[in-house]
Amino acid sequence: MSQAKRPRVGLLATCLMNVFRPNIGFSAVDLLRAAGCEVAVPDSQTCCGQPAYSAGDDELAGRMARQLIEQFEGYDCLVSPSGSCVGTVRKYPQLLAGDAQWAPRAEALAARSFELLSFLVDVRQVDIQARYPGRATYHDSCSGLRQLGVKRQPRELLSKVDGLELTEMEDAEVCCGFGGSFCVKYPKISEKMVDDKLRSIGASGADTLLGGDLGCLMNMAGRLKRIGSKVRVWHTAEVLAGRTDGAAIGEEESR
Amino acid sequence: MSRELVLHEIRRAIAGAAGLRGRSQLPQRPQPPSYGDRRIDRFTERLEAHACSWEAIGGLDELPARVLAWLEQRGLARRMAVAPPLMELPWPEGVHRHAGAAGIDESVAVSLAFAGIAESGSLVMYSGPNSPITHNFVPEFHLVAIRDEDVSDSQEGIWAKVRAHGGMPRALNLIAGPSRTGDVEQTIQLGAHGPRQVHVLLVRAKGVTS
Amino acid sequence: MKALPGSFDSRAEAALADPSLQKALANFKPLFVAKRAAAVAELPEFERLRDAAAGIKDAVLCELDVWLERYADKVESLGGKVHFAKDAEAAREIIRDICRKAGARTVCKGKSMVSEEIGLNEVLEEDGYRVVETDLGEYIIQLAKEPPSHIIAPAIHKTREQVADLFAQNHPGRPREDSVAGLVNEARHALRERFFQSDVGITGGNFLIAETGTSVIVTNEGNGDLTQTLSRIHVVTSGIERVIPTLDDLSVFLRLLARSATGQDTECYTTLSTGPRRPGDVDGPEEYHVVLVDNGRSKMLAGRFRDMLRCIRCGACMNHCPVYGAVGGHAYGWVYPGPMGSILTPLFNGLAETYDLPNACTLNGRCQSVCPVRIPLTDLIRTMRNEQVKAGLMPASQRRMMAAWGWVARQPGLYRALERLGSRMMRLRAGRRGALSSLPGAGAWTEGRDLPAPAGPTFIDQWKSRGREQ
Numbered sequence: 053m054s055q056a057k058r059p060r061v062g063l064l065a066t067c068l069m070n071v072f073r074p075n076i077g078f079s080a081v082d083l084l085r086a087a088g089c090e091v092a093v094p095d096s097q098t099c100c101g102q103p104a105y106s107a108g109d110d111e112l113a114g115r116m117a118r119q120l121i122e123q124f125e126g127y128d129c130l131v132s133p134s135g136s137c138v139g140t141v142r143k144y145p146q147l148l149a150g151d152a153q154w155a156p157r158a159e160a161l162a163a164r165s166f167e168l169l170s171f172l173v174d175v176r177q178v179d180i181q182a183r184y185p186g187r188a189t190y191h192d193s194c195s196g197l198r199q200l201g202v203k204r205q206p207r208e209l210l211s212k213v214d215g216l217e218l219t220e221m222e223d224a225e226v227c228c229g230f231g232g233s234f235c236v237k238y239p240k241i242s243e244k245m246v247d248d249k250l251r252s253i254g255a256s257g258a259d260t261l262l263g264g265d266l267g268c269l270m271n272m273a274g275r276l277k278r279i280g281s282k283v284r285v286w287h288t289a290e291v292l293a294g295r296t297d298g299a300a301i302g303e304e305e306s307r
Numbered sequence: 308m309s310r311e312l313v314l315h316e317i318r319r320a321i322a323g324a325a326g327l328r329g330r331s332q333l334p335q336r337p338q339p340p341s342y343g344d345r346r347i348d349r350f351t352e353r354l355e356a357h358a359c360s361w362e363a364i365g366g367l368d369e370l371p372a373r374v375l376a377w378l379e380q381r382g383l384a385r386r387m388a389v390a391p392p393l394m395e396l397p398w399p400e401g402v403h404r405h406a407g408a409a410g411i412d413e414s415v416a417v418s419l420a421f422a423g424i425a426e427s428g429s430l431v432m433y434s435g436p437n438s439p440i441t442h443n444f445v446p447e448f449h450l451v452a453i454r455d456e457d458v459s460d461s462q463e464g465i466w467a468k469v470r471a472h473g474g475m476p477r478a479l480n481l482i483a484g485p486s487r488t489g490d491v492e493q494t495i496q497l498g499a500h501g502p503r504q505v506h507v508l509l510v511r512a513k514g515v516t517s
Numbered sequence: 518m519k520a521l522p523g524s525f526d527s528r529a530e531a532a533l534a535d536p537s538l539q540k541a542l543a544n545f546k547p548l549f550v551a552k553r554a555a556a557v558a559e560l561p562e563f564e565r566l567r568d569a570a571a572g573i574k575d576a577v578l579c580e581l582d583v584w585l586e587r588y589a590d591k592v593e594s595l596g597g598k599v600h601f602a603k604d605a606e607a608a609r610e611i612i613r614d615i616c617r618k619a620g621a622r623t624v625c626k627g628k629s630m631v632s633e634e635i636g637l638n639e640v641l642e643e644d645g646y647r648v649v650e651t652d653l654g655e656y657i658i659q660l661a662k663e664p665p666s667h668i669i670a671p672a673i674h675k676t677r678e679q680v681a682d683l684f685a686q687n688h689p690g691r692p693r694e695d696s697v698a699g700l701v702n703e704a705r706h707a708l709r710e711r712f713f714q715s716d717v718g719i720t721g722g723n724f725l726i727a728e729t730g731t732s733v734i735v736t737n738e739g740n741g742d743l744t745q746t747l748s749r750i751h752v753v754t755s756g757i758e759r760v761i762p763t764l765d766d767l768s769v770f771l772r773l774l775a776r777s778a779t780g781q782d783t784e785c786y787t788t789l790s791t792g793p794r795r796p797g798d799v800d801g802p803e804e805y806h807v808v809l810v811d812n813g814r815s816k817m818l819a820g821r822f823r824d825m826l827r828c829i830r831c832g833a834c835m836n837h838c839p840v841y842g843a844v845g846g847h848a849y850g851w852v853y854p855g856p857m858g859s860i861l862t863p864l865f866n867g868l869a870e871t872y873d874l875p876n877a878c879t880l881n882g883r884c885q886s887v888c889p890v891r892i893p894l895t896d897l898i899r900t901m902r903n904e905q906v907k908a909g910l911m912p913a914s915q916r917r918m919m920a921a922w923g924w925v926a927r928q929p930g931l932y933r934a935l936e937r938l939g940s941r942m943m944r945l946r947a948g949r950r951g952a953l954s955s956l957p958g959a960g961a962w963t964e965g966r967d968l969p970a971p972a973g974p975t976f977i978d979q980w981k982s983r984g985r986e987q
């Protein structure tokens with residue numbers, strides 16, 4: 053995609069973001085516009101089908117996939133502030149492989165679907181003009197990291213944020229224990245995993261936790277809140293867009 | 308009978324998966340490493356990394372004296388299992404040695420390696436009348452002579468040598484250091500079941516007499 | 518081996534509540550990961566070796582019958598005997614028969630996952646043989662009467678104190694040892710005599726080489742070598758998928774195996790065994806048998822899980838699995854734990870009996886990223902869930918919820934309205950606190966963590982009301 057043309061981006065507003073953290077959506081819009089994109093939010097969109105796909109319900113996941121392909125194939129690309137939702141879209145070709153009509157459409161969309169932070173580095177360039185005073189540590193969410201190769205991009209972007217010091221935690225690449233329905237099906241195991249993660253966060257000395265997938269962030273923020281930690285949790289897009297005036301994830305509003 | 312039964316099941320399964328039978332192209336293997344004139348350095352480096360001790364000797368005729376000195380330093384008796392080709396070296400009087408299989412109380416064995424591998428610092432033992440297998444595993448102390456020209460860059464060099472030597476023996480043992488275990492709290496402990504110490508006597512080419 | 522009693526949940530919960538297990542796991546977890554990473558970093562061609570290894574296995578699997586015949590013919594031409602076993606029972610019978618004909622009393626064993634899989638020890642003990650596991654880890658769990666909890670470090674769940682207790686109970690007349698060195702030494706002495714008394718020595722077979730009719734084991738202790746060399750009869754137990762074409766192919770796998778398993782560049786002992794002792798040899802077994810076990814593997818060849826047959830049992834997937842790291846191997850209930858077990862165990866023991874295994878996974882993909890033969894473990898675990906769904910095994914309550922959600926998610930208007938409603942209710946309940954400490958219907962979430970509350974109306978509502986600008 054050349055920098056000259058203004059690409060039309062369809063923003064996939066993930067279910068969790070849409071309900072729990074609209075600020076991430078507005079941050080994504082800001083950043084995409086700053087990167088010279090035209091942003092649309094198809095308002096018939098619902099869900100990428102990840103819950104069904106992960107549960108092994110390929111029938112239902114396939115129906116969700118077809119619906120989403122229809123909604124988004126008219127845009128130059130699909131972008132979403134979630135590695136796992138984009139990861140699901142990238143699985144559509146495999147999911148619909150047996151369907152001669154839909155497989156090519158799935159291929160075409162998957163090839164044009166990007167996770168927000170990697171899009172802002174690998175596909176478009178963006179000028180970051182934000183300030184965040186704090187010591188932050190970055191959790192690499194699994195789908196983004198291993199399915200999409202999101203690792204260096206958020207760090208590159210965060211290095212341009214004024215006042216922000218990035219300190220790596222140990223085991224940044226280890227799962228936080230969220231895993232979608234896993235965390236409610238196996239809450240005790242999930243709790244053990246998130247506690248391990250919290251220990252790494254604590255040991256890093258960071259006052260802020262950042263990541264690129266809201267599910268994981270809610271899991272860690274929820275546990276941090278439960279144990280009374282003061283570590284603030286943001287989606288990276290919020291910090292990059294300078295939208296950190298309000299309450300962080302799970303934080304009281306008075307702040 | 309059961310052979311045919313199992314093979315039949317396999318053939319049925321392969322036939323049932325479309326296109327499987329045709330896809331049997333073996334891939335290209337990455338080139339094995341080679342070290343040029345660093346070959347022996349690499350070998351001794353890896354020996355040390357695997358907790359072997361080693362010394363260079365000028366020829367096999369020096370071996371008895373070096374072996375006895377090594378034993379003496381450790382206060383060990385002059386009693387050992389010795390590989391047949393090394394039996395007739397100039398051993399002094401009073402050294403108790405035999406060339407049979409190692410017995411339950413065997414403390415020391417002296418062997419001659421078939422080859423070495425620089426890549427991994429492994430000693431390669433080719434079993435046969437000249438190299439009893441038990442010598443490699445039963446004693447607590449294993450002293451192994453190896454000629455430096457027998458050290459190959461990689462395993463692949465060994466396979467070529469084995470093929471040229473008439474094929475596989477009953478046991479081809481690649482040995483990288485003394486026996487060890489991490490089974491108690493992942494703490495590495497030497498001398499699990501096999502030798503506690505492996506000492507290599509590297510026979511330098513220029514001094515070879517045999 | 519029979520499956521362990523209880524449900525996955527109950528075993529996992531017990532594991533989480535077991536302080537010595539948690540201590541052992543905390544000790545093991547960082548170690549193997551760091552060692553593997555360091556070993557891999559030293560070998561620039563590691564990724565290419567992974568490609569080659571996967572490619573060799575795939576090529577062999579496509580013509581498995583051909584390679585097995587070549588291998589078996591070669592073994593027999595060198596005086597060995599190859600037995601094919603269609604299932605666990607057939608394999609057990611073959612080995613019982615070998616022991617019976619040998620008039621054996623003592624049977625020593627090197628580590629063999631196949632022998633665990635077919636439940637060999639139980640029947641040999643019933644037959645009255647003294648069966649001795651000689652790998653230190655296996656020996657420890659044999660004394661503890663427990664199954665292995667890891668495929669390469671079977672006693673990883675045991676602390677030093679627990680091993681000391683076991684040895685003190687089982688080695689009468691010896692002072693109690695507490696140090697690792699002391700314990701290892703004690704086992705060395707206890708097992709020494711057994712090796713020399715052994716009639717039949719059973720080992721696994723990591724690789725079978727068609728070119729030379731050779732079976733290969735890799736160990737650090739040397740126990741597998743003493744087992745096969747000092748016994749009158751050497752029996753190799755191996756899965757039918759372990760055959761590879763040549764010695765040069767073996768090198769590809771050897772460069773991957775130790776690095777992936779323990780982070781060593783090579784294990785201490787790599788042993789290539791070919792036939793029985795030769796004329797003129799002063800030691801080595803008089804008979805050499807190879808038992809090739811199918812036990813469901815040929816069925817895997819045709820199906821969606823064929824990739825699993827590339828597995829070289831290195832254990833890297835479990836070493837890197839955070840769920841395994843939390844609950845250990847026994848929670849998985851059978852001989853193969855962790856990611857590889859979550860696929861293999863349902864295939865061996867039935868999908869219904871093992872429902873939790875593929876589900877107790879966050880699909881985080883770390884296992885897949887380290888597997889030396891590039892098995893797409895995470896994808897296969899998800900595929901296994903799909904097999905469960907197709908077999909009608911998803912619990913009815915979950916099925917109903919999924920169907921209802923799926924229906925709503927295809928009515929955008931209704932989906933929006935429900936999101937709006939949920940958002941409003943949660944915001945009302947949370948007030949200005951920003952998070953909920955409990956929520957009806959979300960108990961499993963709020964049991965251990967707060968639920969961050971929605972921060973304002975839904976994004977799409979706000980987006981629309983701001984006229985798509987702001």
Ligand code: SF4
Pocket residue numbers: 827828829830831832833834835857884887888889890891892894
């Ligand atoms: S699945 Fe891969 S990582 Fe796991 S044991 Fe098998 S070869 Fe090793």
